[in-house]
Amino acid sequence: MPTGSPLLLRKMQLLTTIRYGWTRRCCPGIRMASSQSSSNRVGFIGLGNMGSHMARNLLKKGQSVMIYDVYPEAMAALEGQGAVAARSLTEIADSCSKIITMLPSSPHCTQVYTGDGGLLKSDIKEGTLLIDCSTIDPATSKEISASAVKRGATFCDAPVSGGVMGARDAALTFMVGCDSPEDFDAIRTLLSLMGKNVVHCGSVGMGEAAKICNNMLMAIGMVATAETFNLGIRLGLDAKVLAGVINTSSGRCWSSEVYNPVPGIKEGTPACNNYDGGFAINLMAKDLGLAVNAANATSTPTAFGSLAHQLYKMLMSTGYGSKDFSAIYHYLQERPQQQPLSKKA
Amino acid sequence: MPTGSPLLLRKMQLLTTIRYGWTRRCCPGIRMASSQSSSNRVGFIGLGNMGSHMARNLLKKGQSVMIYDVYPEAMAALEGQGAVAARSLTEIADSCSKIITMLPSSPHCTQVYTGDGGLLKSDIKEGTLLIDCSTIDPATSKEISASAVKRGATFCDAPVSGGVMGARDAALTFMVGCDSPEDFDAIRTLLSLMGKNVVHCGSVGMGEAAKICNNMLMAIGMVATAETFNLGIRLGLDAKVLAGVINTSSGRCWSSEVYNPVPGIKEGTPACNNYDGGFAINLMAKDLGLAVNAANATSTPTAFGSLAHQLYKMLMSTGYGSKDFSAIYHYLQERPQQQPLSKKA
Amino acid sequence: MPTGSPLLLRKMQLLTTIRYGWTRRCCPGIRMASSQSSSNRVGFIGLGNMGSHMARNLLKKGQSVMIYDVYPEAMAALEGQGAVAARSLTEIADSCSKIITMLPSSPHCTQVYTGDGGLLKSDIKEGTLLIDCSTIDPATSKEISASAVKRGATFCDAPVSGGVMGARDAALTFMVGCDSPEDFDAIRTLLSLMGKNVVHCGSVGMGEAAKICNNMLMAIGMVATAETFNLGIRLGLDAKVLAGVINTSSGRCWSSEVYNPVPGIKEGTPACNNYDGGFAINLMAKDLGLAVNAANATSTPTAFGSLAHQLYKMLMSTGYGSKDFSAIYHYLQERPQQQPLSKKA
Amino acid sequence: MPTGSPLLLRKMQLLTTIRYGWTRRCCPGIRMASSQSSSNRVGFIGLGNMGSHMARNLLKKGQSVMIYDVYPEAMAALEGQGAVAARSLTEIADSCSKIITMLPSSPHCTQVYTGDGGLLKSDIKEGTLLIDCSTIDPATSKEISASAVKRGATFCDAPVSGGVMGARDAALTFMVGCDSPEDFDAIRTLLSLMGKNVVHCGSVGMGEAAKICNNMLMAIGMVATAETFNLGIRLGLDAKVLAGVINTSSGRCWSSEVYNPVPGIKEGTPACNNYDGGFAINLMAKDLGLAVNAANATSTPTAFGSLAHQLYKMLMSTGYGSKDFSAIYHYLQERPQQQPLSKKA
Incomplete structure (x- = not known):
């Protein structure tokens, strides 16, 4: 029960x-x-x-x-x-x-x-x-x-x-x-x-198993995409050029192609809308919690799924909980002088 | 229930x-x-x-x-x-x-x-x-x-x-x-x-809370000590000299002082006994599972506790489950030509 | 210089x-x-x-x-x-x-x-x-x-x-x-x-920047795919069914679609060939080293890229260096009674 | 050179x-x-x-x-x-x-x-x-x-x-x-x-090796202590009681005993002084960079040292760079309604 x-x-x-x-x-x-x-x-x-x-x-x-x-x-x-x-x-x-x-x-x-x-x-x-x-x-x-x-x-x-x-x-x-x-x-x-x-x-149970596996991979893909674009931009790359290279190469994933976390890369994404709408970090953290629980129950090592969970919990602690999960990009690149994300009106 | x-x-x-x-x-x-x-x-x-x-x-x-x-x-x-x-x-x-x-x-x-x-x-x-x-x-x-x-x-x-x-x-x-x-x-x-x-x-509950907190910190300290000594030795340091420096400085912890994971540093430890005896990795993984569950339930970020849990699950997957938790040192430093740990006689 | x-x-x-x-x-x-x-x-x-x-x-x-x-x-x-x-x-x-x-x-x-x-x-x-x-x-x-x-x-x-x-x-x-x-x-x-x-x-330099960014994202995607499939299989999913779900959903990435690390999912991959051929772990670790260096030089946080680097270094330590980088799947799922990967003939 | x-x-x-x-x-x-x-x-x-x-x-x-x-x-x-x-x-x-x-x-x-x-x-x-x-x-x-x-x-x-x-x-x-x-x-x-x-x-070189090893272990110990106390407090423990248990048990380390990151536990620490004074996060990140470089050069896996480096780079990105490295505690526990750390007067 x-x-x-x-x-x-x-x-x-x-x-x-x-x-x-x-x-x-x-x-x-x-x-x-x-x-x-x-x-x-x-x-x-x-x-x-x-x-x-x-x-x-x-x-x-x-x-x-x-x-x-x-x-x-x-x-x-x-x-x-x-x-x-x-x-x-x-x-x-x-x-x-x-x-x-x-x-x-x-x-x-x-x-x-x-x-x-x-x-x-x-x-x-x-x-x-x-x-x-x-x-x-x-x-x-x-x-x-x-x-x-x-x-x-x-x-x-x-x-x-x-x-x-x-x-x-x-x-x-x-x-x-x-x-x-x-x-x-x-x-x-x-x-x-x-x-x-x-x-x-x-x-029975395999529908849930498939869903939490998919969402765990999606979460890691998003954090990885955010990290990678943040790195590329700091190295001097144009974000659109980088997206062009990655999305026609072995780095591509759903988060880089369809749901890119960098504002301005892909129209219609939460990244282009102040990270509002989409899939809230609170919910992503919940789904990752299910994945991590399932991993613990089966003694499966999931170092990346688990680290993604930790990062999203950190974002919740710093006030990003209701933003879309692509806001990890904003979190990573924010700098002292930067304004925090505004609240949804 | x-x-x-x-x-x-x-x-x-x-x-x-x-x-x-x-x-x-x-x-x-x-x-x-x-x-x-x-x-x-x-x-x-x-x-x-x-x-x-x-x-x-x-x-x-x-x-x-x-x-x-x-x-x-x-x-x-x-x-x-x-x-x-x-x-x-x-x-x-x-x-x-x-x-x-x-x-x-x-x-x-x-x-x-x-x-x-x-x-x-x-x-x-x-x-x-x-x-x-x-x-x-x-x-x-x-x-x-x-x-x-x-x-x-x-x-x-x-x-x-x-x-x-x-x-x-x-x-x-x-x-x-x-x-x-x-x-x-x-x-x-x-x-x-x-x-x-x-x-x-x-x-009620605070006895358990204190115990899982202590054990989480102990686990991280052990992995960190193993990593650090492995690094120092590969850089050319004598392990006993390194222990001397760390244990009189800000790096010291219970695992470096009392329960050092490097064979030969501290008499009487499992490290000096083929990593037998002591606190088995299976049990450590169980306690870390309790800590991670408690962290999830309270939305607490525990990136290090969680990574320690993942590492100990990896060790279980590769056959170290019944060895003392200090065997993480052996795991990290083992090399292709090295013999795996022998089974307890 | x-x-x-x-x-x-x-x-x-x-x-x-x-x-x-x-x-x-x-x-x-x-x-x-x-x-x-x-x-x-x-x-x-x-x-x-x-x-x-x-x-x-x-x-x-x-x-x-x-x-x-x-x-x-x-x-x-x-x-x-x-x-x-x-x-x-x-x-x-x-x-x-x-x-x-x-x-x-x-x-x-x-x-x-x-x-x-x-x-x-x-x-x-x-x-x-x-x-x-x-x-x-x-x-x-x-x-x-x-x-x-x-x-x-x-x-x-x-x-x-x-x-x-x-x-x-x-x-x-x-x-x-x-x-x-x-x-x-x-x-x-x-x-x-x-x-x-x-x-x-x-x-000048942006060709290299694009390449190391792509390869970092590819490496994370591979580890994440390996972890996810390992978890799904331990939860009871059929690997092909899971691939079907993920590759038509938000978890999909190059490693799940084109270069799946689970033997038998995608013909012609190193996973179907004892993890021989392909892109060696030694080389992947080298490329991740370049990415991590570039991240350090620009103070960019790359928790996932860096953890991927660490995992591939662990694989090198345990003798997987010349295997394809998708062998992370084999590493994660290997169990005590399992045979290690055979050497290339 | x-x-x-x-x-x-x-x-x-x-x-x-x-x-x-x-x-x-x-x-x-x-x-x-x-x-x-x-x-x-x-x-x-x-x-x-x-x-x-x-x-x-x-x-x-x-x-x-x-x-x-x-x-x-x-x-x-x-x-x-x-x-x-x-x-x-x-x-x-x-x-x-x-x-x-x-x-x-x-x-x-x-x-x-x-x-x-x-x-x-x-x-x-x-x-x-x-x-x-x-x-x-x-x-x-x-x-x-x-x-x-x-x-x-x-x-x-x-x-x-x-x-x-x-x-x-x-x-x-x-x-x-x-x-x-x-x-x-x-x-x-x-x-x-x-x-x-x-x-x-x-x-020659072993003085530096010893120092970066010590500082890497110190950094991990600090993050781990911060995480552990944050968890314990959220679980309902009194921080001083928890310090009492840990410091007489196997979780103890320099950061829990001498340099506790929780305000009010140990007099005279930066934690009791708005995290001013002490060892700045910028410097800690620099030392961890040296450790990670040395680990890369020797193909040594240092998952924890590396993750500590990443966390401290995140703190730099969010404006904590000149605070003492124990401010990781403040970072982890901060909540939406909380005031950020004030600037040093």
Whole structure:
């Protein structure tokens, strides 16, 4: 059941008590779902920046969707678009044959699935398909799956890439870990309503494993690109010339080609927008934390992934947490007389 | 309940099922404890390399000791010296007013204290004093303590330094985290029978925090000393001359003065004994894992502690796991033509 | 005049004395060049693995080439193909209006250009074009250029990428640092006979700067790819599935796509050939040394480039020096019972 | 002759041209030395923060001292105390049988000893004793020594520890590299006038080697101490309690005991004085640069020394360069709302 660091866990539990408190706080004007169950209903739990777009896309594609979030206002918006608000996780478990979760962290998932009042403590129907799109520890996915199997349900992990834009435009990529090909077909059909690519990465947990591996490599690539361009520029190179050389040679990577951290190299990147938008350093540090945990659990040496994690924690300590992760370039090159990054207006 | 990495946890749970299986395996010839409770009895759980010496010292100092370990043979030896073997954790909870645990990892502690059949699931007496001498995650200590408080018991963490020698010679140092001065007096009295120093480090969890901080700094100091001596020797310095300069100057640390990793510098060290004995790299990697987890949970940048962890994981991958942690020196200086470290005979 | 580390320098000077000793050792059967100068002759100095192919391509394209190397046998082969062997650097300086050098390190270049008996201590003709294709410190390039300017000659740095295959097939990429566009046209014309791309990177030194930046990023990308795949595989992922995910996502880089370090992922890579062939770790460590030196000289923080350097030095210490730099994967994943990499037959 | 990075070198050469320009700039009121040579005279070159105190101590102990510095005002102060100002390095070479140098970097030493107009290009007397107290690359020391031997002079390296206070109070420690015991006796006699300890570390270069090794270990110890205390405090430990545990245990090092980077732990440290005074980060980064160069030259892996170098370069980039090197603690723990360190008043 456990995951991540215990200190974090307790903070999260506190948070969960607030966000997912099993007594739904009263919210006038929100229509409650009737308790009748509907086997075609899709349950959707977790209506944050990503989840609200994803649920909306299900509604647009004609799905009957029952939603749940501890923040009533998060539900209110989607109700106006046809979603039915549940009063509790139990109601979702009662009413839906397919349930999607999109939650912030491993402890949240543990709580929502196997905690007191959680989905797998409810009268979940045999054969229910549980799809978790959160980015969490692969070991937690495996533990939830084992609990689901005991209840006759099927669980898969299906973390996404593509960000808030991809969620909005139904253009996400899903990395799926599930244990049987039959399950995968049903999963693909449903997830395709919210994304463009659905990749079967292996058994349960392997979707998360693929995602944290990719993000770890992306993080290292970004720090390395920032370091390299900082060095090149201090040696006298024009940044665009350097990008030209690297991107047609063996140094190229996604961060040098597509998401270059030097302002002015690649239009439309956060680097050209004061490092706002994009993928926040706080979130990158969280994903690197998952990678480092997984590396520790398997005694895998990850000197670079770990150092990237440390650097991003340093950036958090010095106030860069909400900036895009390419702001490592700004951090490295900043000089005494330089202005710090301005706050987002 | 949670701690450490989930993957590890599951491995540990498996192990725990074996070592601490609640159905004590039959073992002819071992005298079972009568079920009568004795309020002066000290319970001792976990009779490994450290624990067996510690329990023996309690017996030597005249304590009435009830012991428990999943390996009957571990108990057999101590029974011959006057200890009473318990059939279960429940029996310990029933019979003892003070209980000491010395276990290999956080998941073991969670299982022994709050797992099914664990001490805090038993009819533990109000006012029981629970002292955990294991080296585990400070957050786990806090969680166990919270469970203990609900049952009217008192829990403190009291990890040790001094190694197997210190355990044997009743010369350990205990770093204690407990929430009240009154508790500390009783704790000190008991722990003094097994050690020389009992330091109050703060509230529950702070004993563990102090220990993992100390060990992280020790690990970095060792790697740094190994690196520095390797460099000095390659530059042409005599290792003893270099030790003389460093140990009277600002570079000195415990690893350069007391536990020098270069063979021949300091008599009696593992470095002078083919890196056998001492503190195994596997254990050091485990302690660094605790430090890194705690750093992640608090978003603390620990670039050096983390890099030390990575290096020790590399050493484990290349077969050095059971050697003393000073073998990092051998690892760094080894050359193609060199023989690898021989196995312990 | 200076460059690199002094210790290295002295080793190199020794080597230089052997390879470029100004008294050409007698070698029966080698036809010596007549002392008549020919303004269209191209001088080529340094006939190692790369240089011999490059000079041969000049001959094939109809150039008149005068060659020099301290090893007579290196010259003998090319003489059979029409090259004229020089007796000394001075003879090259006397006879050629364009001179190309392809040498192993900064100190060699310093010696060949500005050392006793070097090109710029000879009666070099005004207007001579000096093109150095070695991979050296950008600051050394600038120093040689300054000396060349004093003698009325033009110097440019033009390090290559493409390896021995690229040299053989006249498919190299040249990264050129030169101070004027007119010079660049002449340079491009000549270099095009030996390669496919000739990129003007900026003023003198910027060719070297671009190359060491690219190689630093490539090295980090390789270590990061090795680490990531090692982690993914230990977590249970199939390596090909992981490559599929990463190479269509934000983790992709040259090392994951083109030069994957995991055996069996990408045909034709050194990873599929026992890590033989390719770019040797010794050479990668040398290039990273240049990058780290340049970073130190400009006070640029390069935590990742520097850590990559350290790791490759560790690999050298443990006997991997002549293996391809992707062997970092093998190093990270190797386990006690595993066989070390076999020597190249 | 070479040293350090070429880029740095050129900057230094520029500086040297200014500071040690061979045409002494006119400075009215300064009494010039008569050209008569005096075999008992001690020459002292380089009158910066350290050198001026050292020369003054020689004068106080009754030595006849001839001084040289490119800044006339540096000489003026000492002339008032009995020193004789030289017009050039040549005059020092002519007039003194023992010459001490205290210069900022390897290129300065190279210039002063073997550059145009340098001591070893002058009519230096056979048997002259040359003592270099600068902290420079050990390879440079060896090169200068080789040049000195050719001229019949004796050279030793004798870098110091003890800082400006130690220089003022004649309490320095000298780490001496010299090739013969006879030389060492004469050296010790002279250096004892300026310090308390004179340690013979081995042959020429070994004084420098010992110093850079010590300082590398000190730097790592400092970063590690800062990291560890930052972690402990975030985990809830009282910093003084943690210091108590560590300093009586295996984590202790000079930085935790004597020079603790946490304000309030140890009176009189820079940490208690807004990180002013002490050993500036700029200088620490310079010394780490020497260590890293020496490691590169000998292919020695120094992952921690190198990472310490990178961190201190990051601190320089973010404006901490003139603060004491213990300010790494402030850097790691600083939080968004925190005030940056104030400038020294």
